[in-house]
Amino acid sequence: MKSLEKYNIPSFDCPVDYSRLHKEELGHVSNSYDNSHLSNKFLNLSHKSCKKVFKNYLKNNNIKVDWKKINKCLEEVKDATHALKKKYKRERPKFHLKDFDSHYKNIEDMGSYSFPSGHTTTAHFIAELVGKSFPDHAHSLKDIARLIGQSRIENGVHYPTDVWAGQLLGETFANYFDVEINKQDKKQKKKFDSIDKKDEKSFCKKLRGLSKKYYPKLNEKDRIENYCEDMAQFIELSNEIENYDVDKCFKACLNFFLGYPISYCSDDEYILSHLRMLVASNKASNKDCIENYCSIHALIGDRVLESGTSGSLRIKNGKSTSGNAYAKPSNIVNYCNQLEDCSNPFAKHILYEWIHPFPDGNGRSGRIILAKDLNYNFKKCVQFCGNNYIDRIENFIQKYKSLENIFE
Numbered sequence: 142m143k144s145l146e147k148y149n150i151p152s153f154d155c156p157v158d159y160s161r162l163h164k165e166e167l168g169h170v171s172n173s174y175d176n177s178h179l180s181n182k183f184l185n186l187s188h189k190s191c192k193k194v195f196k197n198y199l200k201n202n203n204i205k206v207d208w209k210k211i212n213k214c215l216e217e218v219k220d221a222t223h224a225l226k227k228k229y230k231r232e233r234p235k236f237h238l239k240d241f242d243s244h245y246k247n248i249e250d251m252g253s254y255s256f257p258s259g260h261t262t263t264a265h266f267i268a269e270l271v272g273k274s275f276p277d278h279a280h281s282l283k284d285i286a287r288l289i290g291q292s293r294i295e296n297g298v299h300y301p302t303d304v305w306a307g308q309l310l311g312e313t314f315a316n317y318f319d320v321e322i323n324k325q326d327k328k329q330k331k332k333f334d335s336i337d338k339k340d341e342k343s344f345c346k347k348l349r350g351l352s353k354k355y356y357p358k359l360n361e362k363d364r365i366e367n368y369c370e371d372m373a374q375f376i377e378l379s380n381e382i383e384n385y386d387v388d389k390c391f392k393a394c395l396n397f398f399l400g401y402p403i404s405y406c407s408d409d410e411y412i413l414s415h416l417r418m419l420v421a422s423n424k425a426s427n428k429d430c431i432e433n434y435c436s437i438h439a440l441i442g443d444r445v446l447e448s449g450t451s452g453s454l455r456i457k458n459g460k461s462t463s464g465n466a467y468a469k470p471s472n473i474v475n476y477c478n479q480l481e482d483c484s485n486p487f488a489k490h491i492l493y494e495w496i497h498p499f500p501d502g503n504g505r506s507g508r509i510i511l512a513k514d515l516n517y518n519f520k521k522c523v524q525f526c527g528n529n530y531i532d533r534i535e536n537f538i539q540k541y542k543s544l545e546n547i548f549e
Contacts, residue, residue: 153306155229155256158237166300170234171241174248174297179288187292188249191264194285195271202450204275206322211270218266218314222259225310231256234297248297258299258307264289265311273315274322276404277442277451286311336420336440341403344423348372348398351517369394371519376415378526379508385445387411414441418506422513429481429489431474431498438499438506449500459497462531465538467497476548486514487525491537495544 156162177184187194192208199206233255238245253259264286272279290308293299299307352368359367373390380387393407393416403416417440425433431454439452449455454474459467468476476496483489490511497503508526515521525533541547 153225153229153257155231155306156300156302158232162302163300166302167234167237169301170294170297170299171238171245173291173295174238174245177295179292179295183288184292184296187260187289188296188298191260191289192267194289195264195267195282198281198285199271202278204271204278206271206274210320210322211267214270214318214320215263215266218262218311219259221314222257222262222307222310223253225257226254226259229256230254231300231303234300238297245297251298255299256303256306257310258290258293258303260293261286261290261299261304261307262311262314265308266314267311269312269315270318270320270322277440277444280444336417336424338402340420340424341397342400344420345397345400347423348517355518355520365398366395368519369398371523372517375508375512375519375522375526376412378523379415379505380411382508382526382530383504385411410442410444414445415505415509417442418509419512419517422509425513429478429483431477434477434493434498434506434510437509438502441502441506446501449502451502453500454498455500457500461495461497461535461538463535463538465495465542466544467495468544472544472548473498476544479548486511488537489514490525491534492544492547494534495538 156166183194196208231254233248233251235245235248235250238248265283268279268282268286272282275282286308290304293304293307294301348368349365352364355371356364356367369391372394376390376394377387387409389407389409390412393409393412396406397403397416403413403420406416407413418437421437421440425436435452435454441451443450454470455467456470458469461467473496477493477498480489480492480496483492490507493507493510494503499506508522511525512519512522
């Protein structure tokens with residue numbers, strides 16, 4: 142068991158053959174095998190290579206990872222998993238099912254013991270490892286891992302407890318590996334930006350300095366609380382405009398001020414998305430250009446979008462609520478780059494909203510850009526985005542009728 146010595150592997154109570162639990166699980170496997178819910182295509186693909194399932198997802202979402210580094214980690218994971226299989230020596234479901242009905246003999250012989258599920262361990266390990274580098278996709282990656290685990294049961298090669306143990310192992314192993322698997326070329330990095338702890342600390346330091354500027358007469362405690370309250374009101378209002386209710390914003394902002402990583406500041410993804418975009422806006426240059434806008438929008442996260450993906454530009458025509466057309470997709474880049482010539486941050490914000498660079502999240506990312514332009518004076522942002530905010534935008538659009546009247 143040398144491959145297990147370096148890991149603090151949790152102990153398992155592997156079900157005993159012919160026990161009550163074993164009989165229940167055997168019935169579950171036979172029922173799942175006879176009445177599978179997953180498609181044959183997925184069952185076959187996940188059976189042959191669960192890595193291929195993840196590779197397809199990553200390719201479809203334009204995510205590049207260093208598979209050489211992942212595979213190197215997987216070698217140790219597989220060694221440890223096989224060591225556990227030899228330790229528990231649980232026979233596969235087919236060993237018991239083949240005597241009940243001849244069609245169970247069609248279940249593939251795997252050539253290894255059943256507990257824990259190696260495919261499931263690998264799937265959850267990959268999901269956790271990749272999810273660390275691409276947190277906006279962590280939820281989807283976990284869903285894929287769960288489906289792979291279910292496929293092991295529907296393929297008749299594993300019991301539910303094999304899958305459960307595999308999930309726990311995969312997630313546990315992922316915590317032992319701190320490896321950078323993000324593989325982005327320069328072009329992609331511009332479009333899909335990211336932030337790290339250094340960026341968060343830099344922005345936190347900036348906000349502390351601004352709190353002194355905006356509340357110079359208050360002591361440090363009151364100054365920070367007042368500024369955090371302004372920031373919290375901004376985040377609450379920005380979400381409220383889009384009909385998303387959030388609470389505990391003040392606590393999240395205070396946590397950020399105290400130096401907590403963004404992921405620890407709140408459980409609400411809508412709050413976290415604003416904090417991430419604020420950090421990204423501070424990291425971006427002061428130049429108004431499509432690259433900066435994409436780098437900010439990329440941090441909004443797919444989970445808070447109703448259409449499109451974070452950082453991806455709109456490719457379809459669209460209209461505002463008043464019926465006026467947004468920028469044609471072919472004009473988005475050009476118009477966004479021309480916003481550099483607009484010195485009024487409020488007018489620029491309205492124009493950004495009207496250009497509508499992304500399928501969704503334009504209002505929220507636009508308000509983040511407005512906050513940056515106002516040097517993170519959140520009180521001014523709230524004043525502008527409060528009462529009559531939508532009317533201001535619509536009145537501006539009605540006045541100029543068409544973006545071509547401004548940019549052409």
